[in-house]
Amino acid sequence: MENKSKIWLSSPHMGGGEQKFVQETFDTNWVAPLGPNVTGFETDLEQYLKGDSHVAALSSGTAAIHLGLILLGVNPGDEVICQSFTFSASANPIRYLGAIPVFVDSEPETWNICPEKLEEAIVDRIAKGKKPKAIIAVHLYGMPFKADEIVAVAEKYDIPLLEDSAEALGSTYKGRNCGTFGEIAALSFNGNKIITTSGGGALVAKSKKVKEKTIFLATQARDQAAHYQHSEIGYNYRLSNICAGVGRGQMEVLDKHVGLRREMHDFYSTYFKNIEGVFVFSEPDGNYFSNHWLSAILLDPEKAAGKTREGLRLALEAENIESRPLWKPMHLQPVFAEFPYYGGSVAAQLFENGLCLPSGSNLGTEERTRIEKVLDRFFK
Numbered sequence: 001m002e003n004k005s006k007i008w009l010s011s012p013h014m015g016g017g018e019q020k021f022v023q024e025t026f027d028t029n030w031v032a033p034l035g036p037n038v039t040g041f042e043t044d045l046e047q048y049l050k051g052d053s054h055v056a057a058l059s060s061g062t063a064a065i066h067l068g069l070i071l072l073g074v075n076p077g078d079e080v081i082c083q084s085f086t087f088s089a090s091a092n093p094i095r096y097l098g099a100i101p102v103f104v105d106s107e108p109e110t111w112n113i114c115p116e117k118l119e120e121a122i123v124d125r126i127a128k129g130k131k132p133k134a135i136i137a138v139h140l141y142g143m144p145f146k147a148d149e150i151v152a153v154a155e156k157y158d159i160p161l162l163e164d165s166a167e168a169l170g171s172t173y174k175g176r177n178c179g180t181f182g183e184i185a186a187l188s189f190n191g192n193k194i195i196t197t198s199g200g201g202a203l204v205a206k207s208k209k210v211k212e213k214t215i216f217l218a219t220q221a222r223d224q225a226a227h228y229q230h231s232e233i234g235y236n237y238r239l240s241n242i243c244a245g246v247g248r249g250q251m252e253v254l255d256k257h258v259g260l261r262r263e264m265h266d267f268y269s270t271y272f273k274n275i276e277g278v279f280v281f282s283e284p285d286g287n288y289f290s291n292h293w294l295s296a297i298l299l300d301p302e303k304a305a306g307k308t309r310e311g312l313r314l315a316l317e318a319e320n321i322e323s324r325p326l327w328k329p330m331h332l333q334p335v336f337a338e339f340p341y342y343g344g345s346v347a348a349q350l351f352e353n354g355l356c357l358p359s360g361s362n363l364g365t366e367e368r369t370r371i372e373k374v375l376d377r378f379f380k
């Protein structure tokens, strides 16, 4: 019998040190959304990211984006520019606030927000009488966006950048860590991300003051008083001390796991080298260092003898191997259909022809052999 256990796209990969930190929470009764692991995890992340980062650990990456928009002063009716080619969690918090998303297309090199289209959108929104309040740019699949160009546009129009780095912990651009380019950045530690706390996230701020304000908002916005007094609307968004313990263990193996994800990417690059019609998503040049959270390919049916990404997805599924089409752009989502969009069909084309392949840092020779077998049969 062939081994048919499921091969996931990206599954949790424990390093071994996590349980020690979790055990401590029980031993010391810090079973709460605060405690030594929360503080320790924040310090670990600050030391990892460098560049004067101030980190507030939160219950999710989505919560980080939500609080980030609040900190940037986004109010109901305001417009916020958002990369269209992304996961819905980048855009949903705009709507939590009753603000208006303005979606922008990608460029073909990094698949992230296109600097020219971004500027075009800003100029047009200003001409229409409303200057966008913030720009959400995403390092999708761990690939850094064109940071020099995007930051320059943001600065030129004096619009703050909210960096969605949920998929990009461990990635760098010109040697600088993703998560340090925006006025505010969001990280995610969901189960499928590069490291996990089972569920969690963080907001990266540029000052201690903004970090403290984040923690204030994330813990119900209590004024300094023995009684419960509130002058602002608060949220319950802090990370659990148990989950933060998992995070501390994961930080010990982050760089190692980035290396293993990059090995998976190398595996696909080598495999597809001689296969007509398949492009493996890779760094445009040496300025970019991707954690390759997910390895992705584009399959051009015209060059690949009519083979499609859906055909490959089904062939893998038949062998209990998970793969997934690239993110469906937000401007094509029914829930966001009514909102403005700037750009052409770059993101739409990526969605049409793209597929994410199993990418976990825990995939070994056995899994690769199974994947290779399906690919051999499919492309023969």
Ligand SMILES: *Cc1c(COP(=O)(O)O)cnc(C)c1O
Pocket: 059, 060, 061, 062, 063, 086, 087, 089, 090, 138, 164, 166, 167, 187, 188, 189, 190, 200, 201
């Ligand atoms: C996962 C993800 C988020 C949200 O993070 P959660 O921790 O799952 O809330 C936001 N943006 C992108 C691009 C993501 O991949």
